[in-house]
Amino acid sequence: MECRDIINTLAACLQVSGTDPGLAQFIQILLGVLIVTMAPLIVVILLIWVERKFAARVQDRIGPNRVGPYGLFQTVADALKLITKEDITPAGADRLIYNLAPIVSIVSVILIWAVIPFSPIHIGVDLSIGALYFVAVGSIGTLAIMMAGWSSNNKYALLGAFRVVAQLVSYEVPMVFALLVPVLIAGSMSMQGIVEAQRGMWFVVLSPVAALIFFISTQAETGRAPFDLIEAESELVAGFNIEYSGMKFGLFFAGEFVHVFTNALLMAALFFGGWVGPGVDQIPALGFVYIALKATVFYLVSLLLRSTLPRVRIDQLMSFNWKFLVPVSIVNVIVVAFLLQVVRALGLAPAADLANDFIANLPQAIVLLLGSLVIVAFVLQQLRNFGRQERAAAQTVMVRKEDDVDMLPAQAAH
Amino acid sequence: MLELNAQSIGFLVFSVFTIGGGLGVVTSRNLIHGALFLILSLFGAAGLFVLLSAEFLAAVQVLVYIGAIAILIIFAVMLTRSMTRLSEVFNRQWWLSAVVAVGLFVLILVGVILPVFGGMDTASVAPDVATTVDLGVALVDGNQYVLPFEVASILLTAAMIGAIVIARDNE
Amino acid sequence: MNVINEWAFIGVFVAIAWVIPTLPIALAAFVSPRKPNAIKMQTYECGVETVGDTWVQFKVQYYIYGLVFLVFDVEMIFLFPWALAYNRLDFFAFGAGLLFIFLLTDALIYAWRKRALEWV
Numbered sequence: 001m002e003c004r005d006i007i008n009t010l011a012a013c014l015q016v017s018g019t020d021p022g023l024a025q026f027i028q029i030l031l032g033v034l035i036v037t038m039a040p041l042i043v044v045i046l047l048i049w050v051e052r053k054f055a056a057r058v059q060d061r062i063g064p065n066r067v068g069p070y071g072l073f074q075t076v077a078d079a080l081k082l083i084t085k086e087d088i089t090p091a092g093a094d095r096l097i098y099n100l101a102p103i104v105s106i107v108s109v110i111l112i113w114a115v116i117p118f119s120p121i122h123i124g125v126d127l128s129i130g131a132l133y134f135v136a137v138g139s140i141g142t143l144a145i146m147m148a149g150w151s152s153n154n155k156y157a158l159l160g161a162f163r164v165v166a167q168l169v170s171y172e173v174p175m176v177f178a179l180l181v182p183v184l185i186a187g188s189m190s191m192q193g194i195v196e197a198q199r200g201m202w203f204v205v206l207s208p209v210a211a212l213i214f215f216i217s218t219q220a221e222t223g224r225a226p227f228d229l230i231e232a233e234s235e236l237v238a239g240f241n242i243e244y245s246g247m248k249f250g251l252f253f254a255g256e257f258v259h260v261f262t263n264a265l266l267m268a269a270l271f272f273g274g275w276v277g278p279g280v281d282q283i284p285a286l287g288f289v290y291i292a293l294k295a296t297v298f299y300l301v302s303l304l305l306r307s308t309l310p311r312v313r314i315d316q317l318m319s320f321n322w323k324f325l326v327p328v329s330i331v332n333v334i335v336v337a338f339l340l341q342v343v344r345a346l347g348l349a350p351a352a353d354l355a356n357d358f359i360a361n362l363p364q365a366i367v368l369l370l371g372s373l374v375i376v377a378f379v380l381q382q383l384r385n386f387g388r389q390e391r392a393a394a395q396t397v398m399v400r401k402e403d404d405v406d407m408l409p410a411q412a413a414h
Numbered sequence: 415m416l417e418l419n420a421q422s423i424g425f426l427v428f429s430v431f432t433i434g435g436g437l438g439v440v441t442s443r444n445l446i447h448g449a450l451f452l453i454l455s456l457f458g459a460a461g462l463f464v465l466l467s468a469e470f471l472a473a474v475q476v477l478v479y480i481g482a483i484a485i486l487i488i489f490a491v492m493l494t495r496s497m498t499r500l501s502e503v504f505n506r507q508w509w510l511s512a513v514v515a516v517g518l519f520v521l522i523l524v525g526v527i528l529p530v531f532g533g534m535d536t537a538s539v540a541p542d543v544a545t546t547v548d549l550g551v552a553l554v555d556g557n558q559y560v561l562p563f564e565v566a567s568i569l570l571t572a573a574m575i576g577a578i579v580i581a582r583d584n585e
Numbered sequence: 586m587n588v589i590n591e592w593a594f595i596g597v598f599v600a601i602a603w604v605i606p607t608l609p610i611a612l613a614a615f616v617s618p619r620k621p622n623a624i625k626m627q628t629y630e631c632g633v634e635t636v637g638d639t640w641v642q643f644k645v646q647y648y649i650y651g652l653v654f655l656v657f658d659v660e661m662i663f664l665f666p667w668a669l670a671y672n673r674l675d676f677f678a679f680g681a682g683l684l685f686i687f688l689l690t691d692a693l694i695y696a697w698r699k700r701a702l703e704w705v
Contacts, residue, residue, distance in 0.1 A: 550670030
């Protein structure tokens with residue numbers, strides 16, 4: 001490695017100035033790590049403000065507007081407040097696990113940021129198994145919630161922890177099946193490789209079904225409305241984090257906020273081309289702007305979902321996952337794999353030297369898109385039949401009831 | 415001889431995690447603590463996989479063993495009633511398991527470790543490590559592992575059917 | 586960066602990622618007041634004292650979901666190398682992958698038919 005500039009080739013530059021090579025490597029790694037770990041924590045301060053303002057506007061309120069311009073420093077004030085609050089550990093709690101759980105929870109989210117590609121050259125580390133890495137790391141978050149729920153010695157908390165298994169673990173299945181599709185098309189598990197493969201065409205065009213399933217299941221992975229059964233204020237009070245107070249409670253929440261934005265970033269990187277955009281090769285820093293813009297769109301969509309949708313029941317949640325998302329995602333993987341072979345057999349795939357060309361990608365994209373449309377049409381047809389059956393069943397029950405019971409005036413009016 | 419570089423430091427740290435976690439599993443009375451020690455041990459094993467350049471296996475280790483099996487174990491512990499606070503030893507056959515464990519250890523020591531101890535020449539090992547792509551090709555190649563690949567699927571199906579049969583009452 | 590350097594990055598990352606969230610908790614431990622009393626430390630309940638053991642027995646349905654998930658998790662692990670190498674595979678490999686998925690879909694259909702996926 002040569003010493004070109006101090007930012008990208010720090011280790012080489014340090015060696016030129018006479019530092020030990022191993023130490024120089026270590027310093028470079030350490031600085032990189034510090035930048036990537038601090039990023040989500042700085043972003044979260046802004047995110048909480050955005051989320052509160054957004055939710056306030058949806059609910060016809062103003063939101064935070066007292067501390068700083070437009071209430072921007074409200075989060076800082078809140079953090080200071082949380083730090084000075086008394087931290088209560090309930091009687092009978094398992095102290096070690098109780099204190100460890102919020103840290104594990106936020107660590108599992110921060111670790112994902114190591115593989116998020118921000119520009120052609122800016123990425124924490126481009127692991128060759130990046131896509132699998134973020135799933136593996138994300139699954140540790142499930143563990144954190146179980147630890148919190150179990151160690152609190154509280155029945156509500158334990159109920160929340162049990163629902164984790166029912167929810168987070170189940171929704172991981174369609175999420176990973178949807179993730180298989182970008183890996184299939186790109187032929188790479190490294191996050192940079194997946195983004196590079198989208199220079200010609202975003203994967204959302206090739207497989208909108210996978211993108212949608214990924215979005216829904218990551219939404220469920222964060223455990224927020226309409227999938228917030230592990231917290232469920234109206235039934236479990238606060239679920240797994242009920243006994244937490246002060247900064248530990250704050251960390252759980254910070255972790256959740258970062259997780260939502262992380263999912264938006266992953267969505268942008270995996271299906272919407274990540275940092276791909278005009279002029280990004282000349283000025284790599286533009287990649288930050290592109291991926292941030294794309295991620296913001298998904299972030300706002302998930303905020304909108306959170307503020308407008310009611311919580312689903314647990315049986316609906318599980319049926320939706322196992323009887324809808326999982327079968328559809330499996331069928332989608334098979335269809336995409338089949339069409340990729342067909343495309344190659346017909347010679348419609350873009351030539352290796354034209355892989356970045358939009359026009360050359362069109363035939364393949366059209367074939368795959370048609371495949372997705374067939375899936376969508378089939379699924380809609382099935383849903384329509386199912387709805388018809390359900391309505392018919394509900395009507396027969398109604399008729400039977402009307403036979404048995406004297407009709408109430410209100411019903412008679414119908 | 416052991417050099418002090420990133421790899422050897424990593425090896426030491428992960429070995430401590432693996433062995434320490436294993437010790438924690440067998441010594442802790444609290445079953446949940448035992449399960450968490452198990453996770454530490456599995457994490458150490460994942461680190462050792464990384465040091466062996468088997469990144470894919472490391473990810474699998476975390477995803478399947480920590481993300482799924484360990485959670486199932488914790489979950490099974492929570493399903494049982496008041497099993498989390500055991501105060502007495504109720505396993506009367508501990509000596510039998512000790513004999514089996516020692517026997518297995520000696521077997522591995524004599525059969526695997528001693529023959530290669532000191533005789534391993536690092537230069538003789540091929541530098542190109544098989545990648546995950548090679549694994550994928552080998553799994554579905556008619557001349558290689560396509561049969562085990564499909565048999566694995568049948569095994570998983572059987573496991574799931576068995577679990578459902580056992581867990582659910584006859585209706 | 587070579588492979589070991591990449592993972593050295595992850596190793597340092599894991600270490601630092603633990604330190605950073607610990608800092609505010611440690612800071613809070615210094616700054617925040619600490620006046621515990623028996624009533625404050627009580628387990629939260631609906632206003633009365635909590636009755637009986639916390640570790641009440643749950644139904645086995647949760648566990649079945651966990652098992653079904655485990656089976657699918659292992660299946661997906663097998664499919665990742667297949668998907669990764671897919672660009673250089675032929676129709677035979679597609680057939681092998683299809684058969685693999687199909688056998689497991691059988692398991693899903695079985696669970697569905699046996700009503701193991703119902704929330705009862």
